[in-house]
Amino acid sequence: MTGTSSIRPYTGACALLAPADDLGARLRDSGQTSSGLTRTIHYADQSSTRRSRALPEATQRTVLLARAAYTV
Numbered sequence: 001m002t003g004t005s006s007i008r009p010y011t012g013a014c015a016l017l018a019p020a021d022d023l024g025a026r027l028r029d030s031g032q033t034s035s036g037l038t039r040t041i042h043y044a045d046q047s048s049t050r051r052s053r054a055l056p057e058a059t060q061r062t063v064l065l066a067r068a069a070y071t072v
Helices: 009-030 062-071
Strands: 034-042 048-059
Touching: 009 062, 034 062, 048 062
Parallel strands: none
Antiparallel strands: 034 048
């Protein structure tokens, strides 16, 4: 395996796709859109990392939300 991640690529992909799918469904159900995403990672030592990404345009489409999640 190349790179520094100890997580298999498909495991990481699933970890991002499921929340994006859920968010897209909730946005569509409520008639809302998202203009950005924020991901917070909590570590075992109680520290955390937060990263945000603004979307080019507001959306509720799962595929666009998932793409943005991969770039965060």
